[in-house]
Amino acid sequence: xxxxxxxxxxxxxxxxxxxxxxxxxxxxxxxxxxxxxxxxxxxxxxxxxxxxxxxxxxxxxxxxxxxxxxxxxxxxxxxxxxxxxxxxxxxxxxxxxxxxxxxxxxxxxxxxxxxxxxxxxxxxxxxxxxxxxxxxxxxxxxxxxxxxxxxxxxxxxxxxxxxxxxxxxxxxxxxxxxxxxxxxxxxxxxxxxxxxxxxxxxxxxxxxxxxxxxxxxxxxxxxxxxxxxxxxxxxxxxxxxxxxxxxxxxxxxxxxxxx
Numbered sequence: 001x002x003x004x005x006x007x008x009x010x011x012x013x014x015x016x017x018x019x020x021x022x023x024x025x026x027x028x029x030x031x032x033x034x035x036x037x038x039x040x041x042x043x044x045x046x047x048x049x050x051x052x053x054x055x056x057x058x059x060x061x062x063x064x065x066x067x068x069x070x071x072x073x074x075x076x077x078x079x080x081x082x083x084x085x086x087x088x089x090x091x092x093x094x095x096x097x098x099x100x101x102x103x104x105x106x107x108x109x110x111x112x113x114x115x116x117x118x119x120x121x122x123x124x125x126x127x128x129x130x131x132x133x134x135x136x137x138x139x140x141x142x143x144x145x146x147x148x149x150x151x152x153x154x155x156x157x158x159x160x161x162x163x164x165x166x167x168x169x170x171x172x173x174x175x176x177x178x179x180x181x182x183x184x185x186x187x188x189x190x191x192x193x194x195x196x197x198x199x200x201x202x203x204x205x206x207x208x209x210x211x212x213x214x215x216x217x218x219x220x221x222x223x224x225x226x227x228x229x230x231x232x233x234x235x236x237x238x239x240x241x242x243x244x245x246x247x248x249x250x251x252x253x254x255x256x257x258x259x
Contacts, residue, residue, distance in 0.1 A: 035075035037167035038066060039158060039219075040134070042092075043175035044082040044142035045150045047190070048226050055226045059138055059174055062224045062259065067131045070170060072123070074100045077167070078130060079158075080137050083175055084146040087154035092137050095130050099123045138174075150180040153187075153207075156214040156251070163217035170220045176236075177223060177244055185210065194239040204246040216252045223258045 040063070050056055071078060080093035099122040104112050152175065162169045179187045187203065194200035223244070227236040245256045 033073075035073065035077065035165075035167045036070045037162045037165055037169045038070045038076075038078045039155075039162055039169065039171045040066065040078065040080045041083050041087070041152075041155050041171070041173045041175065042080060042138060043150065043173075043226075044084050044090075044140075045147045045180070047150070047176050047178055047180075048174075050138055050226075052226075054228050058226075058259075059224065060135060062172070062174070063134050063138060064131060066172060067127050067134065071097050071127050071130060073097060075167075078134070079162075080134065081155065081158060082137075082142065083150060083152060083155070083173075084142060085149035085151055085181070086146055087151045088157055092140075093133055095133070097123070097126055099126055149182065150175070150178055152177060152179050153181070153211065156211050156216060159216040159219060160214040163215060163219070168220075169217060171222070173221075173223045174226075175223070176226055177240055189237075189240055193237050194243055197239055197242045200239045200243040201246055204243050204250065207247060208250040211247075211251060214251070218252050218254050221248055221254055221256045223256060225258060 048055070050059060067078070070076060074097050076097045078093070078095050079091060081087060082090040082092050084090060099119060101115060101119040104115055107115060152173070155171075155173075159169065159171055178189045178193075180190045181188060187207070194203060223241070225236065241256075241258060248254050248256050
């Protein structure tokens with residue numbers, strides 16, 4: 001093989017490697033820029049009282065943090081659902097960040113600063129509006145008959161729908177997580193909570209078969225409980241928490257954080 005031909009082939013190989021690396025970088029950028037899709041489920045049943053000082057302060061702070069941390073870029077979305085007997089049909093709020101930063105490629109230092117300031121002001125205005133709406137939904141009372149049952153299972157088709165968007169899905173349950181739905185094939189933890197972790201695991205594994213039709217992906221799941229740190233295990237049943245942790249692990253391979 002001639003020296004010229006060898007150099008030519010080496011050049012082609014190097015260009016191919018650079019193109020592949022460039023493709024990887026572009027793919028990484030696309031993943032990094034994926035919008036955040038936040039789902040907030042607010043328990044509107046009798047067992048959660050947001051008028052208690054501890055619950056109100058904890059929930060208001062958590063909602064403030066969600067808006068601040070998750071709503072940062074154009075396309076970031078926030079939806080709120082009420083948890084009660086008809087959770088999947090109870091969408092109470094849907095908002096999206098519209099603010100967009102102007103192109104700064106040809107901007108000088110002064111123009112860049114002006115663009116950044118304008119974008120920041122627009123973004124903060126949107127976030128302020130969203131937070132006020134969100135806190136109003138928190139305070140909204142449910143005095144109807146739908147507050148008699150807690151259908152948390154119904155959140156799974158909602159999560160599955162969000163997963164279809166390709167966004168970075170983050171799910172927050174503001175709830176005691178006491179599933180309470182009448183029916184032979186449903187759970188009523190008010191009447192019959194799991195007595196130990198073994199029973200919680202058995203029930204979770206059985207329920208996975210009923211819920212695996214919903215492809216929830218691997219969302220970040222956080223439970224913001226209404227219980228004070230001094231709450232007894234009878235009030236804040238750790239076996240119920242274990243049930244949900246295992247259920248999400250089986251359905252999406254995700255761990256559940258509890259606040």
